[in-house]
Amino acid sequence: xxxxxxxxxxxxxxxxxxxxxxxxxxxxxxxxxTRRDPASLEIKTEGALVYHADELSKMTDKIDxxxxxxxxxxxxxxxxPEMAKLxxxxxxxxxHAKIPQHFENVDKAAREGKKVAIISVGWDPGMFSLNRxxxxxxxxxxxxxxxxxxxxxxxxxxxxxxxxxxLDAKQYxxxxxxxxxxVRSGENPELSTREKHIRECFVVAEDGADKxxxxxxxxxxxxxxxxxxxxxxxxxxxxxxxxxxxxxxxGFVIRSGKTGENxxxxxxxxxSLKLDSNPEFTASVIVAYAxxxxxxxxxxxxxxxxxxxxxxxxxxxxxxxxxxxxxx
Amino acid sequence: xxxxxxxxxxxxxxxxxxxxxxxxxxxxxxxxxTRRDPASLEIKTEGALVYHADELSKMTDKIDxxxxxxxxxxxxxxxxPEMAKLxxxxxxxxxHAKIPQHFENVDKAAREGKKVAIISVGWDPGMFSLNRxxxxxxxxxxxxxxxxxxxxxxxxxxxxxxxxxxLDAKQYxxxxxxxxxxVRSGENPELSTREKHIRECFVVAEDGADKxxxxxxxxxxxxxxxxxxxxxxxxxxxxxxxxxxxxxxxGFVIRSGKTGENxxxxxxxxxSLKLDSNPEFTASVIVAYAxxxxxxxxxxxxxxxxxxxxxxxxxxxxxxxxxxxxxx
Numbered sequence: 256x257x258x259x260x261x262x263x264x265x266x267x268x269x270x271x272x273x274x275x276x277x278x279x280x281x282x283x284x285x286x287x288x289t290r291r292d293p294a295s296l297e298i299k300t301e302g303a304l305v306y307h308a309d310e311l312s313k314m315t316d317k318i319d320x321x322x323x324x325x326x327x328x329x330x331x332x333x334x335x336p337e338m339a340k341l342x343x344x345x346x347x348x349x350x351h352a353k354i355p356q357h358f359e360n361v362d363k364a365a366r367e368g369k370k371v372a373i374i375s376v377g378w379d380p381g382m383f384s385l386n387r388x389x390x391x392x393x394x395x396x397x398x399x400x401x402x403x404x405x406x407x408x409x410x411x412x413x414x415x416x417x418x419x420x421x422l423d424a425k426q427y428x429x430x431x432x433x434x435x436x437x438v439r440s441g442e443n444p445e446l447s448t449r450e451k452h453i454r455e456c457f458v459v460a461e462d463g464a465d466k467x468x469x470x471x472x473x474x475x476x477x478x479x480x481x482x483x484x485x486x487x488x489x490x491x492x493x494x495x496x497x498x499x500x501x502x503x504x505x506g507f508v509i510r511s512g513k514t515g516e517n518x519x520x521x522x523x524x525x526x527s528l529k530l531d532s533n534p535e536f537t538a539s540v541i542v543a544y545a546x547x548x549x550x551x552x553x554x555x556x557x558x559x560x561x562x563x564x565x566x567x568x569x570x571x572x573x574x575x576x577x578x579x580x581x582x583x
Numbered sequence: 584x585x586x587x588x589x590x591x592x593x594x595x596x597x598x599x600x601x602x603x604x605x606x607x608x609x610x611x612x613x614x615x616x617t618r619r620d621p622a623s624l625e626i627k628t629e630g631a632l633v634y635h636a637d638e639l640s641k642m643t644d645k646i647d648x649x650x651x652x653x654x655x656x657x658x659x660x661x662x663x664p665e666m667a668k669l670x671x672x673x674x675x676x677x678x679h680a681k682i683p684q685h686f687e688n689v690d691k692a693a694r695e696g697k698k699v700a701i702i703s704v705g706w707d708p709g710m711f712s713l714n715r716x717x718x719x720x721x722x723x724x725x726x727x728x729x730x731x732x733x734x735x736x737x738x739x740x741x742x743x744x745x746x747x748x749x750l751d752a753k754q755y756x757x758x759x760x761x762x763x764x765x766v767r768s769g770e771n772p773e774l775s776t777r778e779k780h781i782r783e784c785f786v787v788a789e790d791g792a793d794k795x796x797x798x799x800x801x802x803x804x805x806x807x808x809x810x811x812x813x814x815x816x817x818x819x820x821x822x823x824x825x826x827x828x829x830x831x832x833x834g835f836v837i838r839s840g841k842t843g844e845n846x847x848x849x850x851x852x853x854x855s856l857k858l859d860s861n862p863e864f865t866a867s868v869i870v871a872y873a874x875x876x877x878x879x880x881x882x883x884x885x886x887x888x889x890x891x892x893x894x895x896x897x898x899x900x901x902x903x904x905x906x907x908x909x910x911x
Contacts, residue, residue, distance in 0.1 A: 274844055278723045299844065354911050355904070375911055382717070384911045385895055386854075389710070391910070392871045392899045393864075395606045439857075514867055516602055516627065520859035522867075526714075529767075531848035536721075539842055539850075543720045563899075563906050567713055568891035571720045578891050580683050582719070583703055583712045 257283040258549045259317060260542075261342070263308065263334065264324035265289050265296055267502070268347065271538030272322050273300055279542055281572050285318055315341050320545040323347075336360045339559070340368035343548045345541050347377040354380070362559035371552040372559045376544045377537040378528055379403070383508050385562050386526040390510035394522060397512020398443045402430035402451060406504025406533060414479045415456055418472050420464030423492065425499040429453040430507065441511050441521040448482045455486045459495050504533035543570040585611040586877045587645060588870075589670070591636065591662065592652035593617050593624055595830070596675065599866030600650050601628055607870060609900050613646055643669050648873040651675075664688040667887070668696035671876040673869050675705040682708070682889075690887035699880040700887045704872045705865040706856055707731070711836050713890050714854040718838035722850060725840020726771045730758035730779060734832025734861060742807045743784055746800050748792030751820065753827040757781045758835065769839050769849040776810045783814045787823050832861035871898040 260276055262269050265287050276284045277300070284303040289296055293305040306314070311321075321342035325331050327350045335346045339361050348357050354375055365372040375381065379401070387399055408428050415424035434451050437444045456473055460466055470487045473480055490498075505528040514520050530536045544562070547569035551560070568575055573582075588604055590597045593615050604612045605628070612631040617624055621633040634642070639649075649670035653659050655678045663674045667689050676685050682703055693700040703709065707729070715727055736756050743752035762779050765772045784801055788794055798815045801808055818826075833856040842848050858864045872890070875897035879888070896903055901910075 271842070274842060278842070351911065355908050358907055380911045382721075382852075385717075388895055388899060388906060388910045389713075393710075393867045514599070514602060514606070514860060514863040520863055522859060522864050523855075523857040524710075525853075525855045525857075527851075527853045529851040529853075531850060532842060535842040535848055536850050539721045561907060561911055563896040563903070563911070564894050566892050566894045567716055571716060571891075575891070576683065578716060579686055579889060582716045583679065583682050583708045583889055583891070 257281050258546060259283055259285045259319045260545060261286045261288060261314065261318040261321040262324055263288045263311065263321055263338065264330065265298070266324065267534035268538055268541075269322075269324035270299075271532070271535040272324060272541060273298060274535060275539045275542040276300070278539075279546075279572065282542065282546070286314060311338065312341060318342060319549050320345060322541055322545055332357060332360070335372065335374060336364040339365040339370055339372040341370070342368075343370045343545075343552045344372045345376055345545050345548055346372075346374050347381075347537055347541060348375045349377065349380055351380065358559050358561070366558050369557045371548045371556055373544045373548050373561065373565065374559060375561055376541050378530075378540060379506065381537075381540050381562055382528070383506065383526070386508040386524075387510075388563060390508070390512075390524040390526075394510055394512025394514070394524065396514075396518060397510050397522075399508070399510045400438045400446070400451075401506065401508050402435060403506040404428035404430050404452065404504065406506070406530070407499075407502050408454075411454065411456075411479055414476060415458060415473055418469055420461050420469055421458055422461055423459040423495055425457045425495065427455045427457075429455055435507065435509075438509050438511060439523055439525070441523060443511055449484055452483060453486065454480055454483045455488070457488050457490050457495060457499050459492050460489055501531065502533045503531055504536075505529045546570060546572065585609050586874060587611055587613045587647045588873060589614045589616060589642065589646040589649040590652055591616045591639065591649055591666065592658065593626070594652060595862035596866055596869075597650075597652035598627075599860070599863040600652060600869060601626060602863060603866045603870040604628070606867075607874075607900065610870065610874070614642060639666065640669060646670060647877050648673065650869055650873055660685060660688070663700065663702060664692040667693040667698055667700040669698070670696075671698045671873075671880045672700045673704055673873050673876055674700075674702050675709075675865055675869060676703045677705065677708055679708065686887050686889070694886050697885045699876045699884055701872045701876050701889065701893065702887060703889055704869050706858075706868060707834065709865075709868050709890055710856070711834065711854070714836040714852075715838075716891060718836070718840075718852040718854075722838055722840025722842070722852065724842075724846060725838050725850075727836070727838045728766045728774070728779075729834065729836050730763060731834040732756040732758050732780065732832070734834070734858070735827075735830050739782065739784075739807055742804060743786060743801055746797055748789050748797055749786055750789055751787040751823055753785045753823065755783045755785075757783055763835065763837075766837050766839060767851055767853070769851060771839055777812060780811060781814065782808055782811045783816070785816050785818050785823060785827050787820050788817055829859065830861045831859055832864075833857045874898060874900065 284300045323346040411426035507527045612628045651674040739754035836854045
């Protein structure tokens with residue numbers, strides 16, 4: 256019997272989850288829930304239905320895990336606790352500073368509903384967090400570094416679009432190669448914000464807009480760009496669509512640490528991702544954790560979990576025997 | 584109260600475990616057990632005692648976790664089941680083909696003794712296994728690659744030493760850069776044994792030995808060298824000691840996989856290790872899993888586990904709140 260999945264929210268992430276479910280034969284998409292008019296949505300899974308979000312409370316006997324594909328700013332802080340009373344849920348809440356509060360809210364709701372909720376699943380938070388934790392635990396005397404990119408930052412792209420005279424924009428976060436090399440050498444360098452990442456911007460300006468002023472406004476924008484070396488390119492609308500429509504991302508988690516009687520031996524642990532599609536990869540991680548949520552709840556567990564709390568074997572469709580025989 | 588550790592076997596790995604315990608303030612080395620004369624062992628931990636292995640059955644109330652530092656060929660198949668009846672244990676059993684049988688034997692003993700045993704801990708098997716599993720589960724449509732090195736292979740070094748006329752030798756396994764690049768490009772190449780690794784040998788020959796014959800014997804040795812491109816250097820005893828006394832190792836686990844409606848997006852997950860000391864890094868992983876073994880048994884669990892079965896948070900000395908706040 257396959258694991259019956261519901262998706263709440265059908266943007267880039269929701270569509271990614273739909274695709275990922277098709278790559279996992281033990282899972283089945285039952286329904287997509289939307290706050291839009293259900294008739295306006297065209298999904299790709301035969302046999303799955305589209306419902307208005309108002310119907311969410313009525314499907315509890317037909318769905319094993321509900322995957323929440325809303326945004327971290329406005330949707331998930333409300334939706335995840337609400338839904339964790341009714342369903343096993345997985346979300347990708349990624350506002351790092353607010354995770355402890357979100358955890359408390361979701362934990363209370365999931366215990367009340369006797370469900371399992373796994374929050375902050377994806378790659379950062381998610382796989383990167385796991386790798387930070389494993390590496391720090393193995394090498395207590397050391398230093399950890401996280402680099403992001405090369406990839407599109409939605410928040411920074413949006414910030415540029417709000418500038419007067421800008422029609423559209425894409426911003427890439429790029430790790431500085433020299434910084435990566437210094438970390439890999441075991442030097443444990445102290446790196447400033449500027450030394451770790453470059454920001455490269457592709458901007459479509461309105462006809463006749465003052466490009467010098469736009470470039471200046473970008474480069475001096477506090478929080479977003481002022482602390483970085485920022486490169487600005489003005490291109491045409493056509494070039495933006497042709498060359499910058501993808502949503503690639505990735506990054507590096509590196510720990511450099513020492514062992515030995517006099518800490519004379521150095522070790523480098525490096526985990527990296529190079530992703531053609533940020534939302535599709537995030538969705539693939541989420542779907543694996545949906546399998547774990549289902550199994551944990553079947554084993555009688557309830558409450559909120561993160562990637563730290565989930566034994567790796569619970570993610571895999573393979574049996575424990577198969578894993579030991581073929582992957583250990 | 585700290586976790587009280589015993590070490591059984593005081594070779595490179597045992598000494599590495601002793602050092603690693605000193606890097607973990609919540610742990611304390613209580614005793615080292617040896618089959619040699621205890622008076623012949625000089626350990627570095629003040630307050631810890633050295634006992635003959637015959638005393639192992641008498642310390643069950645003084646040790647929380649016994650770390651088994653013997654070899655996989657002859658020691659662990661006997662020792663781990665025997666000790667799992669008395670103690671929570673961790674071993675680094677690394678004969679991949681025999682893991683299922685070892686698991687069965689240890690599981691039976693640990694259940695009998697109501698203890699937790701975690702087997703095959705280290706980096707391969709161990710962290711590499713975990714990364715193979717996480718990556719394969721996240722990207723079901725893809726291909727996984729494991730490369731080893733650059734590092735010393737003890738087995739291959741020993742094989743060279745058995746050749747007539749050879750006084751000493753060190754063999755390095757080296758991944759082929761072009762193969763790594765092909766994998767990282769997402770091409771999913773089929774790679775032969777020869778295409779993946781080079782074997783480089785540093786050999787000290789007896790005075791007057793026939794170096795041509797030795798080189799030929801190395802390069803044509805079945806299983807060990809015949810299927811590889813092998814480089815042989817003859818050097819002096821002094822050069823071997825000066826330049827090749829370390830035990831570095833490492834390697835790469837790479838998965839390349841596709842997502843999307845038509846599998847049009849490629850993703851690369853890469854995990855790599857660059858280790859100055861193979862046994863010390865292995866020891867550092869083992870010590871983290873000793874913490875988990877202690878906690879699992881305290882929670883009422885018994886039986887044999889592998890890295891796949893252990894929730895990541897159990898490895899860390901930090902609380903769940905701390906992990907969520909600072910590492911998620």
